[in-house]
Amino acid sequence: MLNYIWAIMILIGILYAAFTGNITSVTEAALDSAGEAVSLCITMAGIMALWMGLMEVAGKAGLIAKLSSGIQPFLSFLFPKIPKRHAAREYIATNFIANILGLGWACTPAGLKAMEALAGLEKERGNPEYVKDVGKRSASSEMCTFLVMNISSLQLIPVNMIAYRSQYGSVNPTAIIGPAIVATLISTVAAILFCKVAAKK
DSSP states (O other): OHHHHHHHHHHHHHHHHHHHTOHHHHHHHHHHHHHHHHHHHHHHHHHHHHHHHHHHHHHHTTHHHHHHHHTHHHHHHHOTTSOTTOHHHHHHHHHHHHHHTTOHHHHHHHHHHHHHHHHHHHHHTTOGGGTSOGGGOOOOHHHHHHHHHHHTOOOSSOHHHHHHHHHTTOSOGGGGHHHHHHHHHHHHHHHHHHHHHHHHO
8 A cells, every 4th residue: 555655645746747847856955865875775784783793792691681681570571371481582572672772673583583582482381373363363462462572662872863863964863862762751651551541441
């Protein structure tokens, strides 16, 4: 559906530019944007390499393991039905920590692994939805909670936004940290309340 929406918007823009005599401006804007996209990708690649390297160092130093252990009570509160030594908890903890540190790239693999582990948990429970046709499966309560929390995650260091602001000439790229912490804290609290109310229903 989104592909159709984007295609229609692009077509309308081109037709409007053609009828108003601005097709040259549209072409120049498209070429300039393509160049900016490449430049931004290079910038983001460097920042990603830096933070992924720091994440690797933190993992080797045992910091990630300590942080994961520290948020276990919070995970027990959010996911009371997941066994304490289940692999899903480890992946969920890693995903949450990466999100909090603003490492969206690092949290994606852990998030996928967490979903796989949660699907495996449903099989272990004998849920018929995970024994039959894959196309007819529905998300479990834990999967929905994890997805909502992942989207609304608290971020202490919004790496992406800092990089974007730096790329586009912001005088103080890190000024976004305070507002980002407040906004993501509110969204996280709202997500927790929503998940708890939905779980009871």
